[in-house]
Amino acid sequence: MRILMIGDIVGRPGRRAILDNLSYIRGELNLDFVIANGENAAGGHGITREIARELFAAGIDVFTMGNHVWNKKEIFEYIQKEKRILRPANYPPGTPGSGYNFFNVGAGPTLAIINISGRVFMQELDCPFRKVDEILKEIDNKTKIIFVDFHAEATSEKVAMGWYLDGRVSAICGTHTHVQTADERILPKGSAYITDVGMTGPRDSVIGVETEIVLEKFVTQLPRRFEVADTNYQLNAVMVEVDESTGRALEIERIFNLE
Numbered sequence: 602m603r604i605l606m607i608g609d610i611v612g613r614p615g616r617r618a619i620l621d622n623l624s625y626i627r628g629e630l631n632l633d634f635v636i637a638n639g640e641n642a643a644g645g646h647g648i649t650r651e652i653a654r655e656l657f658a659a660g661i662d663v664f665t666m667g668n669h670v671w672n673k674k675e676i677f678e679y680i681q682k683e684k685r686i687l688r689p690a691n692y693p694p695g696t697p698g699s700g701y702n703f704f705n706v707g708a709g710p711t712l713a714i715i716n717i718s719g720r721v722f723m724q725e726l727d728c729p730f731r732k733v734d735e736i737l738k739e740i741d742n743k744t745k746i747i748f749v750d751f752h753a754e755a756t757s758e759k760v761a762m763g764w765y766l767d768g769r770v771s772a773i774c775g776t777h778t779h780v781q782t783a784d785e786r787i788l789p790k791g792s793a794y795i796t797d798v799g800m801t802g803p804r805d806s807v808i809g810v811e812t813e814i815v816l817e818k819f820v821t822q823l824p825r826r827f828e829v830a831d832t833n834y835q836l837n838a839v840m841v842e843v844d845e846s847t848g849r850a851l852e853i854e855r856i857f858n859l860e
């Protein structure tokens with residue numbers, strides 16, 4: 602099974618990158634399933650029903666989210682009904698939406714996707730390590746193909762999660778920093794790993810935000826409202842090929858497309 606994981610889609614340039622390229626990539630890489638982090642899809646902050654609908658139609662099968670999940674008010678209700686949008690699993694019990702789910706992949710085996718958040722330099726959520734253990738116990742033998750989006754800031758926490766889950770899931774892909782790392786590999790026990798998939802959004806920007814605004818903020822230390830840069834785009838993703846009988850990864854390929 603060939604799965605594409607797309608790094609955080611940021612604003613209009615990110616959506617344009619998907620609309621312009623995904624159907625071609627889908628065919629070219631012979632993909633079975635497409636996951637994308639959608640936490641910044643709507644103007645850099647969260648996701649709306651309308652934008653999700655547009656991107657589902659463009660070929661994305663499931664969205665994972667992150668710390669920006671609650672930025673748009675409508676998500677509280679929408680995420681209860683839309684099972685194709687996951688939010689980090691380690692929010693407190695009772696939080697709307699769900700942190701993992703099972704998805705049908707054509708006539709093939711079921712795919713489980715887990716979205717989890719780090720807590721170093723981030724919100725203090727429940728322990729991501731204990732939470733993922735709990736989820737893996739629940740998944741049990743329902744499927745061997747398990748894909749994890751670990752939305753985290755600290756590279757150390759992400760690398761640690763990679764080792765923690767090696768051999769227990771098919772892939773651990775980091776998101777959130779918006780800068781793609783070049784450390785993609787198959788870990789010794791067979792899990793694909795990358796510290797950060799990167800960003801699908803405006804290329805000439807500071808991780809998606811208008812450069813001038815960020816520079817002014819750094820230089821003057823005065824508050825400025827962040828706006829998504831309106832520039833050329835980049836599309837960042839990884840393709841993971843999984844052996845359906847064992848759930849182990851066979852290949853991880855990094856994708857960095859420019860407009």
Ligand SMILES: [Fe+2]
Nearest residue numbers: 609640641777
């Ligand atoms: Fe993000």
Ligand SMILES: [Fe+2]
Nearest residue numbers: 667668669777
């Ligand atoms: Fe994030």
